[in-house]
Structures are given as C-alpha cells and as structure tokens.
Amino acid sequence: MSLAIVNARLLDPATELDSPGAIYIEKGKIKEIRLGEDAAFPDAKETRDAGGLCLAPGLIDLRVKTGEPGAEHKETLETASRAALAGGITSFVVMPGTRPVIDDVALLQFISDRARKTAKARVYAAGALTVGLAGEAMAELGLLAEAGAILFTNGDIPVANAQVMKRAMAYAAANGALVMSRPDERALTGSGVMNAGALAARIGLSGIPVEAEWIGAMRDVTLAEQTGCRLVLDQVSTPRTLEIAAAARARGAKVYTTAAAHAFFFNERDVGDYLTYCKVNPPFRDEETRQGLILALKDGEIDAVVSAHDPQPPEEKRLPFGEAAFGAAGLETVLSALLSLHHDGPLTLLEALAPVTIGPASILGLPQGRLAEGAPADLILLNPGKPWLCEREDLLSRSTNSPFDGRRLQGRVMKTFVGGELVFER
C-alpha cells in the first residue's frame, strides 16, 4: 500500500519547511519527500492531489479529558477521537481524572484497549501521579510507566502537600518519567470562578488571582530542580509564570510549558453576561495578559499548546456561573484559535503550527509531529484561510460546550490521515 500526496504546500515547523512539494507514504510512514511544484511519485499505487492546500503534521494534544470510563455521557474515547480528527489532532493524551482514576495498570490497559478498538486517533494515557488523585500517596509510577503511561499528572487537582510532590517527582526522575503539573496554589484560588480583578468584583464573582499560578509554579519548578525531574507546567496563563519556568531552565532544570489554545483567543470580558461556556480553569485573563501570552508564544517560550478539552454536559453548564462546571470542549477549535494569531499578524503559519506539532512531540519523545522520512504519516490537509462559523450543534464532540460557539473563525482541516490512512474528510 503506497500513497502519494502531490500538489501540496508542505509545512513543517520542525525543519522550518514551507515549500510546494509532494509526500510519498508507505506502510503508514513517510517514505520520501520531494520539493517543487511539479514533484510527483509516479510509482505510487494511489495519488491524491492536494489542490495546493497545506500539508502539515497532524496535531499532538497533551491534555484531553474524556468521560470514559465513568462518565461516558460527557465523552467517550470514540467521540473524542472523532472530534480530534476533525480538528486535525492525530495524537492525544488522556488525563487520568476518569472514574475510576487511571492510577493502576488495569485502568491504563483498559484505556489502551478501548482506544485501539474504538478510536482512530492515536490515544496515549497519562497516569495519575497520586493514588486516586488524592495527593496523599504516590501511584505505582514504575508499573504504570511500564504499561505505557506517557506522563504522570494529578490533572486538575494540584498535589497540595509539597513533600508528597517532591517524593513523587524524585521517584519519577529516577524512572525517567515525565511529570505534568497545574501550577495552582489552591489556598489562593479558593472558590474563585473567573479571573480576579475589577471585572470579577463588579459582576460579583469570586476571582482566581494570578499569584496562585505564580506561587504554584515557583514551588513545582523548585522541586523539579531539586529532584532532577522533567516537568511540564500545564496550562500556563500568564507571562510571569513563563518567566519563572525560563529562570529555572536557565539554571539547568528540565521544565516545559503549555498553554491552552483558548487562552490566546479570549479574555476575561468574554465571560460577559455570565456565559458559562467561558468558565475554564485557569480562567481567561485580562487583555494585557492575553497579549503577553501571544508574544511569549511568538518568542518560543511556550513549548506546546493544548486543547484543554474538558467536555461538560448541559446539566453541568446550564447553571448560574458560580455553580457551573469548569471546562470547555476544545478539540475542534485549537487549530483555528492558533490560526487566528496567524491571520491577525503576530505569528507565521509555521510558528502557529509548531506548538501543536514538533513542540509536544519533543516533550513526549514521539516520532510523529514532523514531516520527516521514517516518521508516522500522521498528516493534515489544511486550508488556512477557509472561513467557518463555529456552531456548537455542528461539533462532533459528545459535549459541545464551546466558548467559540457562534464565533466566526478562519482556517479548517480538510483531510486528516493517521498512519497514512484517510480518517477524516470534510
């Protein structure tokens, strides 16, 4: 089985390639890349004309929550995979906060089995850092890693006890395991529901202050430095947190950062009339902070952009703002959120794609996420200028609580390939 995709604009942030060309796929992998407008592979059994569209690596998403197991009414691996592929995401990492929590080998194997049977995207499982995400006892990190856990995290619930965190990081470091943590000092976050500040005070909502993130980040990077643990600071929402990470990196710590795609698109004002679709954690910050994040992304200070996909059914969102669940569906809007930064000027196409391709691939040590000979043929055909109206009823995710609902966006995935197989077509 061989496939040639010709007449494409090849985009690869890993090598800064932006050129007309063609790709030859064999046995699910990229066999050869030829540059030039007339590049072709006459020997291929099948040839697809890209019609001049962009051919880029499929996206890799480090943070996806599914309801499976335990809350399949929110999302299953199958529905998450379908939505991911429609959004151009060909690989994603499932968070361990399922019911029950992914804190033992059997659960990890369940996720792998279900994904193999039902999902066409590549699904990786994150193991819980602590048993039951309770923050008290470390999970079986070694056994989970052996069974395939790609990283370890306590998900949305930071480990409050610094001693437990330190020991878990030390243990993970000895095993070469990657730890991901949400920097969040919960004593400061309290019962906050949106960005702390004048707007929250005026509309009578309790705020989540930026310093909760800074203090959480300072603790975790300090522990990473002390233990030698590779650490991902998950969903950073302010430039100062990135500075904390950069300072630690300058001292030799192995610290990476991610940010949620919606954090570049929305600010706190989008909460508007208590729109619960805009209730996410970390919350949408003020405009100055959002602009700062965009500049940091441009400067390469953010290693990966995540969907932070956290689907919530209507009964969790059709509530007063303070009582509604945090979280937004994000798999189908990551790329458009990033492309808006390209269309608005600050980012080149390659800069917009880097944090969802080679960025996360490098953190996880995966071979995909690049247009390289021998790499898995996980690819997207993208029309970066195509306008579309995001309407939640059209989303493929099982829960369609999107802050992008009703927004006009630009840039759409037209075809998605996993291992050379066409798995989504628009």
Place this chain on the structure above:
Amino acid sequence: MAAARPDYTFNHEHLLGIEGLHPLDINHILDLADSYAEKTRAGKRPDPVLTGMTVVNLFFENSTRTMSSFEIAARRLGADVVSMPVANSSVKKGETLIDTAMTLNAMKPDALVVRHSASGGAKLLSRKVDCAVINAGDGTHEHPTQALLDLLTIRRVKGRIEGLKVVICGDIAHSRVARSTTQALHLMGARVHLCGPKTLTPPGTDTWGAESATSDFDKALKGADVVMMLRLQLERMNGSFLPSQREYFRYFGLTQARLALAKPNATVMHPGPMNRGVEIESSVADGSSSVITQQVEMGVAVREAVLHLLAGSRK
C-alpha cells in the same frame, strides 16, 4: 436631577440590576414610588393595578424582610402572591435553577421576584421565562430595589440626590447593596465614597461609579451628607478577612463621636439587619439622624412602583 421628558416611556422587561437603567428610568420609578409612599401615609389604598395578576416570590436564599416587602407591595396593588422560600425544596435535591424556572413559567405568572445565592442567577432565569423578572438580590452582584429604596429615602430626607456626598462603609467586597447603590447614586449625580478594611474592598470600584475607596473611615466621613453602613457577615469576623469584631468596631464602627466628623445634619442609613455594636452603635442606629426604619417603609413603596411598571405594563 434629570427632568422627566414628555416622550419618555419605561420600556424595560425586567429589573435585573441598576446597570442598564437610565437616570430618567430611576427618576420615574422614584416618582411613582413617592406617590405610593404618600398614599400609604395618608391611609389610602392604591389603585389595584395588578388585579388578576400573579406575582411569584422565588427565594433561594432566606430573607424574610425582602420577601415580605415584595409580598406586601404586590398585595397592595391587588395581585395574587405566591411566596416560595425554596431554600430547602426540590432545588436543593438536584433540580437546577433553569428546571425550576421552566416549571414556574408553565404556570404563567406575571412576575417573578428572585433571590439567588449565585451572581447572575436572576439574569439566567430571565432568559428562560416569559414574564417580568425582578432581581431581589443575586449573589454578590446586584440588589436593585434596595438601591432604589435607598435613593428614595435620601431624596425624601435631603430633597435631592445630586451633589450629595455619600459614604458607604463596611464589607464592600461581598455586598450587592454596595454595588447597586453606588451605581444608582452615581447615575443620579451623588458623589460616592466607599470605605472598609482593605481585605473587604475590591479593586475597580471606580467602574461602579465610586469616587474613592479607602480604609480611613474618619477621613471619608468628612463633609458626608449621608453615611450608609453595610451589614458585616459575622462569620467573616474571625476568618482571615478581619482580626476581630472588637477591632472592626474600633476602626469601622459608626459611633456618635465618629458621626460628628460628617456634616451636622448627616443622615445615617443601614440596609439591615444590623449588627449593633459591630457596625453601628445603638445610640446612632436609634438616634435622630437614623432613617433606617424609613428605608424599610420606602422599600414597600419602591417595590409597588417596580411591580406596577413591569407587571402592570403587561396587562
């Protein structure tokens, strides 16, 4: 004070907050409320403008005072009133606010008076029902009828609102009264100064229309025409917000001595219920400057006016 215009009509569907009201709207409500207050004082029954209409009081938080005030107002105007203190009902057993709203909506009321612990609760409900919704307090957001009754009380005592210096003191951060009253006073041309401990004074009060926010009560009181004390939730007293009731009273309690820093004829207000000896000295609360009881009286009049304008216009 903004003058009424002949082409003016009150065209609001709901009263969810002071935000969104024009000074002309506020004047219109206050004028109507004033006439209701006068009628009541004269021992006359108002015209039964709400005869045949149903007003539902939906209180997710307990508040005997406000619920009674709305109930009396609606009955005086001839409406059938159903008061539902739902704090312990099915809503607490898993039914969402929207489910409750839709159930009530099916019963075709003409007005819903809503109190809810969540900011934005009344707004959310207003999107789901066909009748007028009156916000009787949503979380720490707004309490518009309280603001209007405060304004009516001030207007009657002082003869005007414009140009007055009003000091609002206490737990600003958690007070929906502070938010609504500050906005309303600002709209009507008063100069509002907020005062409270730093831990209970949120950022951005200038966006509500306040001229200043300070922790120096003595300084704030200088030249004040009106001093409005806010209720302090005692459960916060020994938490991390404040050291103690004793210390709070020392710096933010309204005493006779402190009141002397304001203008000689300064008016003292409090939305109630009061914590005597914590926010306010008894002699001040019961003294000649206090209009606290009058605020309660004006509350009924304002609610009559609001129900008249919102439910009555749907007849």
